Amino acid sequence: MYQPFEFLIENNSKSIYRVLFFFSIIVFIILQIIDVHLKTNASSWGIVSFEISGNIEKSSEIIASWDKKAVIFATLSIGVDYLFIFLYATTIGLGCLLTARKFKSKSRKFLYFLGSGLSLGMLIAALFDVIENYAMLRQLLGMTDSFWPKLALWCAIPKFGIVLTGIIYLILGYFHSKMTS
Numbered sequence: 333m334y335q336p337f338e339f340l341i342e343n344n345s346k347s348i349y350r351v352l353f354f355f356s357i358i359v360f361i362i363l364q365i366i367d368v369h370l371k372t373n374a375s376s377w378g379i380v381s382f383e384i385s386g387n388i389e390k391s392s393e394i395i396a397s398w399d400k401k402a403v404i405f406a407t408l409s410i411g412v413d414y415l416f417i418f419l420y421a422t423t424i425g426l427g428c429l430l431t432a433r434k435f436k437s438k439s440r441k442f443l444y445f446l447g448s449g450l451s452l453g454m455l456i457a458a459l460f461d462v463i464e465n466y467a468m469l470r471q472l473l474g475m476t477d478s479f480w481p482k483l484a485l486w487c488a489i490p491k492f493g494i495v496l497t498g499i500i501y502l503i504l505g506y507f508h509s510k511m512t513s
Contacts, residue, residue, distance in 0.1 A: 345430060352423040359416045366412065369405040372397040379409050382468060386485040388478040391471050407472055410465045417461045424498040425454035431505035447505070450498045457494040460487040 367378035374390075374397035375381035385391040398406060432447025464487035467480045 345426070349423065349426050349430060352419060352426065356416070356419040356423045359412065359419055363409060363412055363416060366405050366409045369402050370398065370409065372402075379406060379413075379468075382406065382471075382484075383464060383488045384485050385481045387481055388476060391481040391484075392476070395471065403472060407469070410468055410472075413461070413465055417458050417465075420495065421454040421458035421461075424495065424502065425451045427502045428454070428498055431502060431509075434505065434509060443505075447501055450494070450501050453494045454498060457491045457498075460491040460494075463487045464491065 363379075370378035370382070372394070375394045382391060382394050385394055395403070428447045428451040432444045432451065435441075435443035435447065464484045467484035467487065470477075470480045471484075
């Protein structure tokens, strides 16, 4: 199976992982700070409410609930998210690959293939996230076609699913390694 993060495994992979993890957390915190400005009655989950609005009525309601400053913060959030996409996809993908290698024995082949697949899946999640961001930017630029909120929603759902599955795999892998060592 093709592994997009294999080149990071050769030397110092744990150090690379730690650096990526650190910067992922920093950018995540920055996004949370920005998101405070996007929470209104119409968007109680901030930018996530906008991502999953799913229809033009709801997304228009969310945009209308934001003042000019909030629209700038929404645009900034999407811009910073492009950096976050690279960081979380690489961090989780590398983490899944490192964890999968711990399960390479015959008795744990399923967990090895699951981690390898999730590593590759992070590229798919990143692609969904990039498309989702583009759809949200189109809406912020005034495109009122009902296609854009639907596209954002249908990219957000699998993205969140893949990323959450990857995180669960990493957590379970971490506890498994602590219990077996």
